[in-house]
Amino acid sequence: xxxxxxxxxxxxxxxxxxxxxxxxxxxxxxxxxxxxxxxxxxxxxxxxxxxxxxxxxxxxxxxxxxxxxxxxxxxxxxxxxxxxxxxxxxxxxxxxxxxxxxxxxxxxxxxxxxxxxxxxxxxxxxxxxxxxxxxxxxxxxxxxxxxxxxxxxxxxxxxxxxxxxxxxxxxxxxxxxxxxxxxxxxxxxxxxxxxxxxxxxxxxxxxxxxxxxxxxxxxxxxxxxxxxxxxxxxxxxxxxxxxxxxxxxxxxxxxxxxxxxxxxxxxxxxxxxxxxxxxxxxxxxxxxxxxxxxxxxxxxxxxxxxxxxxxxxxxxxxxxxxxxxxxxxxxxxxxxxxxxxxxxxxxxxxxxxxxxxxxxxxxxxxxxxxxxxxxxxxxxxxxxxxxxxxxxxxxxxxxxxxxxxxxxxxxxxxxxxxxxxxxxxxxxxx
Amino acid sequence: xxxxxxxxxxxxxxxxxxxxxxxxxxxxxxxxxxxxxxxxxxxxxxxxxxxxxxxxxxxxxxxxxxxxxxxxxxxxxxxxxxxxxxxxxxxxxxxxxxxxxxxxxxxxxxxxxxxxxxxxxxxxxxxxxxxxxxxxxxxxxxxxxxxxxxxxxxxxx
Numbered sequence: 124x125x126x127x128x129x130x131x132x133x134x135x136x137x138x139x140x141x142x143x144x145x146x147x148x149x150x151x152x153x154x155x156x157x158x159x160x161x162x163x164x165x166x167x168x169x170x171x172x173x174x175x176x177x178x179x180x181x182x183x184x185x186x187x188x189x190x191x192x193x194x195x196x197x198x199x200x201x202x203x204x205x206x207x208x209x210x211x212x213x214x215x216x217x218x219x220x221x222x223x224x225x226x227x228x229x230x231x232x233x234x235x236x237x238x239x240x241x242x243x244x245x246x247x248x249x250x251x252x253x254x255x256x257x258x259x260x261x262x263x264x265x266x267x268x269x270x271x272x273x274x275x276x277x278x279x280x281x282x283x284x285x286x287x288x289x290x291x292x293x294x295x296x297x298x299x300x301x302x303x304x305x306x307x308x309x310x311x312x313x314x315x316x317x318x319x320x321x322x323x324x325x326x327x328x329x330x331x332x333x334x335x336x337x338x339x340x341x342x343x344x345x346x347x348x349x350x351x352x353x354x355x356x357x358x359x360x361x362x363x364x365x366x367x368x369x370x371x372x373x374x375x376x377x378x379x380x381x382x383x384x385x386x387x388x389x390x391x392x393x394x395x396x397x398x399x400x401x402x403x404x405x406x407x408x409x410x411x412x413x414x415x416x417x418x419x420x421x422x423x424x425x426x427x428x429x430x431x432x433x434x435x436x437x438x439x440x441x442x443x444x445x446x447x448x449x450x451x452x453x454x455x456x457x458x459x460x461x462x463x464x465x466x467x468x469x470x471x472x473x474x475x476x477x478x479x480x481x482x483x484x485x486x487x488x489x490x491x492x493x494x495x496x497x498x499x500x501x502x503x504x505x506x507x508x509x510x511x512x513x514x515x516x517x518x519x520x521x522x523x524x525x526x527x528x529x530x531x532x533x534x535x536x537x538x539x540x541x542x543x544x545x546x547x548x549x550x551x552x553x
Numbered sequence: 554x555x556x557x558x559x560x561x562x563x564x565x566x567x568x569x570x571x572x573x574x575x576x577x578x579x580x581x582x583x584x585x586x587x588x589x590x591x592x593x594x595x596x597x598x599x600x601x602x603x604x605x606x607x608x609x610x611x612x613x614x615x616x617x618x619x620x621x622x623x624x625x626x627x628x629x630x631x632x633x634x635x636x637x638x639x640x641x642x643x644x645x646x647x648x649x650x651x652x653x654x655x656x657x658x659x660x661x662x663x664x665x666x667x668x669x670x671x672x673x674x675x676x677x678x679x680x681x682x683x684x685x686x687x688x689x690x691x692x693x694x695x696x697x698x699x700x701x702x703x704x705x706x707x708x709x710x
Binding site: 552 | 558561562567592593594595596616617618619620676679682
């Protein structure tokens with residue numbers, strides 16, 4: 124049974140969907156109303172956007188909220204007595220409170236706002252630098268995005284650390300059998316992705332976090348591909364720090380979050396210094412502001428923060444449970460559809476319920492760049508390349524893959540359109 | 554558009570892609586360089602055998618997309634029989650043409666199938682694919698003439 128988009132109500136005045144089975148044109152139309160970019164044509168075809176893992180499209184509410192901020196409230200935060208400054212500060216702090224609530228975090232002060240997930244992971248790594256000594260071990264995995272590899276490579280070079288990586292099995296899972304051997308008394312930090320941006324694999328973060336904590340390690344999770352696509356409860360994951368970005372959660376670009384336990388945040392050192400993050404400054408000395416402001420030096424992206432709650436509104440309206448069910452159905456349908464092609468390799472676990480909403484594949488007949496180019500000619504947007512995960516691609520034995528990734532606005536029709544476009548590409552290359 | 558796509562993946566390009574020229578390995582090259590596109594992972598190994606200053610044999614082995622492979626094949630076809638100075642002149646002209654708004658490649662350079670590759674200009678993300686073999690050739694020639702060790706060239710410019 125298909126349940127495309129039935130859960131989204133139309134804009135004010137539009138009638139709600141009656142939820143019939145099969146393709147619901149009205150729902151599709153309503154959804155397009157909610158995400159303006161989906162109305163456009165690309166190369167003469169309806170845009171079929173299958174690149175939400177790179178960035179999700181923005182609902183009208185987010186776009187309007189960001190514009191409204193600049194039209195009505197624009198001011199700097201935490202440093203003005205006038206009305207606009209007070210409104211801007213309120214909008215900024217509302218984003219922190221809403222994000223905390225969205226992740227089940229007890230206190231808003233546990234949420235640090237950054238410029239993105241990469242910024243959040245860099246803050247986590249370099250903010251813990253003072254706790255590390257030469258010979259200490261950092262445990263990562265073979266399936267990490269460069270954002271959760273390169274900061275550690277830099278830190279390891281500076282501090283003489285040893286990097287270790289949990290291997291990936293042939294079916295695209297973490298080899299947890301290797302975990303007891305890899306977690307040692309020297310393991311100070313374990314940092315891993317919640318859901319792989321290439322394999323889709325959802326990792327058993329809570330289980331790994333529990334094992335790591337027994338060894339006294341700090342646990343960091345890169346939740347860039349999970350937040351907004353499945354229920355994510357910070358406390359239930361049992362990690363010390365969690366990073367994600369707003370733009371993959373239907374929010375604006377230029378905003379990310381590092382969420383932490385009060386204990387770890389009290390030990391984390393700032394990595395950027397300047398205005399806003401201080402308590403007292405003399406010519407020769409400075410003391411830091413309280414958590415979380417000590418981590419937010421300079422003028423933050425207030426416009427993005429003012430807009431992000433509108434993205435959370437949409438997710439809460441649709442509900443994460445329904446979004447997750449929808450993405451599992453789409454992933455299952457994509458796996459089934461792509462399996463019908465000969466000489467096409469699909470990566471990651473077979474079971475869609477154990478994957479996030481994306482499928483990476485490699486067509487033996489067509490290089491991923493050529494495939495993506497020909498799909499684009501049919502209005503189908505997929506990503507081609509190493510998806511910022513070169514070590515994982517080396518493990519898979521390919522230089523590049525094509526990736527289709529889903530958001531709440533995608534439908535079974537979109538996957539059919541991709542399959543048609545793959546057939547077209549194969550005709551060109553025949 | 555479909556029309557533009559037909560132009561990008563013209564039969565001539567697809568033919569070079571399916572059966573690349575210069576795929577035979579040269580065991581004792583006089584010039585050698587490896588090219589990489591870091592952003593997409595495409596790789597090319599270029600080997601040239603010389604008679605004096607003249608290219609007598611080319612091996613261009615590409616691990617990459619159809620555009621990069623076709624470009625390497627066209628390079629193998631075109632540079633055989635040219636002097637290194639002529640190869641450099643052709644590579645420079647192609648690079649300038651792909652990055653600029655210049656006219657077609659001058660006839661006196663005898664650009665052959667390279668003229669067809671200039672249609673890639675309409676697809677900015679693919680320009681580096683078409684340039685990879687030519688930038689690698691420039692690197693190989695520079696190493697040779699300056700007697701520098703062989704380096705890895707990239708087309709990230």
